[in-house]
Amino acid sequence: MNPSMARQCHILPPTSPGTAQRGLRLIASLAAIVVLSACAQLNPNAPPRLDATGASVQGVYPVTERNIGQVRSRAVDTVNQTRLAGGLAPVALDPALIQSADGHSRSMSQQGRAWSFGADGSTSIDRARRAGFDGRVLGELISETYETEVQAIETWMQTPATRAILLDPRARRIGLGVFQEPSNKLWWTLTVAN
Amino acid sequence: MPFPRTRRYVLKLGAATMASLACPALVYAQDTTVIAPADSTGSPSRHNTASFRVHHWEDHFPNLQKGAILCDLESRALHYWPEDDSQHLIFPSSVPRSEELTQTGLTEIVLKRRNPTWIPTPNMRALDPTLPESIGPGPDNPMGSRALNLGWQYYRIHGIDDIAKIGRPASSGCVGLFNDHVEHLFELVEVGTQVRFL
Numbered sequence: 001m002n003p004s005m006a007r008q009c010h011i012l013p014p015t016s017p018g019t020a021q022r023g024l025r026l027i028a029s030l031a032a033i034v035v036l037s038a039c040a041q042l043n044p045n046a047p048p049r050l051d052a053t054g055a056s057v058q059g060v061y062p063v064t065e066r067n068i069g070q071v072r073s074r075a076v077d078t079v080n081q082t083r084l085a086g087g088l089a090p091v092a093l094d095p096a097l098i099q100s101a102d103g104h105s106r107s108m109s110q111q112g113r114a115w116s117f118g119a120d121g122s123t124s125i126d127r128a129r130r131a132g133f134d135g136r137v138l139g140e141l142i143s144e145t146y147e148t149e150v151q152a153i154e155t156w157m158q159t160p161a162t163r164a165i166l167l168d169p170r171a172r173r174i175g176l177g178v179f180q181e182p183s184n185k186l187w188w189t190l191t192v193a194n
Numbered sequence: 195m196p197f198p199r200t201r202r203y204v205l206k207l208g209a210a211t212m213a214s215l216a217c218p219a220l221v222y223a224q225d226t227t228v229i230a231p232a233d234s235t236g237s238p239s240r241h242n243t244a245s246f247r248v249h250h251w252e253d254h255f256p257n258l259q260k261g262a263i264l265c266d267l268e269s270r271a272l273h274y275w276p277e278d279d280s281q282h283l284i285f286p287s288s289v290p291r292s293e294e295l296t297q298t299g300l301t302e303i304v305l306k307r308r309n310p311t312w313i314p315t316p317n318m319r320a321l322d323p324t325l326p327e328s329i330g331p332g333p334d335n336p337m338g339s340r341a342l343n344l345g346w347q348y349y350r351i352h353g354i355d356d357i358a359k360i361g362r363p364a365s366s367g368c369v370g371l372f373n374d375h376v377e378h379l380f381e382l383v384e385v386g387t388q389v390r391f392l
Contacts, residue, residue, distance in 0.1 A: 113361060114242040114243065114244050115244045115246075115270070115286065115361045116244060116245070116246030116269065116271070116286075117271075117286045117361065121285075121286075123246065123271075123284050124246060124248075125248060125284075136248070137248050138247075138248055139245060139246055139247045139248055140245065140246045141243070141244075141245050142242075142243060142244040142245065142246075143241045143242070143243045144228055144241060144242040144243075145228055145240060145241035145242070145243075146228065146240070147240060147241060152241070152243075155241055155243060156243065156245075159243070161245055161247070161268040161269075162243060162245045164247075165245055165247060185228060
């Protein structure tokens with residue numbers, strides 16, 4: 001990366017004073033991630049660039065087979081920045097949890113309901129076990145939205161019940177699942193386990 | 195699913211007031227409409243979020259005498275553990291539609307009723323004087339096929355007349371389950387089974 005590019009990556013003017021405040025108020029620690037991901041846009045496999053609030057600068061946010069790996073990495077980095085700021089141990093992505101969370105995101109789209117139950121009545125405990133996960137599931141977070149994974153995490157951080165799951169001190173492994181509808185609507189599932 | 199769609203439509207069309215009746219309640223809250231980014235109206239409806247927390251009975255009950263039911267109103271889920279701790283059942287539930295209607299704490303099952311008759315509480319009647327005196331057993335009964343009366347007056351764990359209420363803030367304080375779930379639970383619990391609303 002040449003110096004001018006690097007500089008560009010750091011220039012991320014917020015779109016309005018309102019969003020600027022929001023970005024600041026939110027998770028100051030996210031800034032580093034956002035800058036990194038802005039740079040990551042130079043990689044063809046990268047997800048769309050984010051602005052200072054964590055929103056996609058393109059408006060729509062296509063999650064594809066090519067960029068899903070980076071989306072998940074950005075999610076786990078975001079979660080860990082937040083956890084580390086609170087003095088908590090970091091978490092790592094778990095393949096079995098990713099598989100079960102992906103399946104649940106698809107199921108929610110089919111059910112048309114943003115909730116933690118599968119069409120068969122299953123919970124994240126059942127789904128993780130079926131996927132071969134050997135640990136204990138602590139909780140699961142859901143968002144039906146057009147927002148990015150960074151915004152979804154930010155939203156979960158704003159409500160006590162969802163924040164408590166994200167900041168569970170026992171958490172060591174997570175799975176981020178996503179299903180995108182043709183309208184670009186996203187169904188995020190974040191399973192948190194130890 | 196316990197009911198054919200047609201009944202739901204009838205309820206919604208003809209008897210909006212009827213649907214509103216119950217402990218499971220007046221107008222059940224719809225999920226918000228998720229707004230696409232192009233439509234930047236500043237509406238807060240940019241996401242529907244939900245969460246599910248895994249529970250262990252030891253964190254909420256001193257023992258499992260006569261079994262224990264935990265109603266997690268935040269996760270909109272009912273947990274049940276029998277006295278011998280041989281299983282952990284989890285069912286999706288409806289939850290109270292407002293803070294004022296929400297009771298939390300420890301109580302117990304005081305009465306089990308099959309095919310209950312539903313009678314509006316004085317409070318419901320005050321809110322809607324057009325409510326019928328009562329609704330007998332049947333598909334339009336807001337308490338569905340089973341009711342478990344709790345130690346708190348008017349609070350119940352019961353079945354449902356409209357499956358759309360499950361997983362949503364739709365009740366006047368009670369916890370509603372799919373009828374097949376409440377029928378299953380009904381056979382496992384007894385008067386004295388511990389109940390905590392969280």
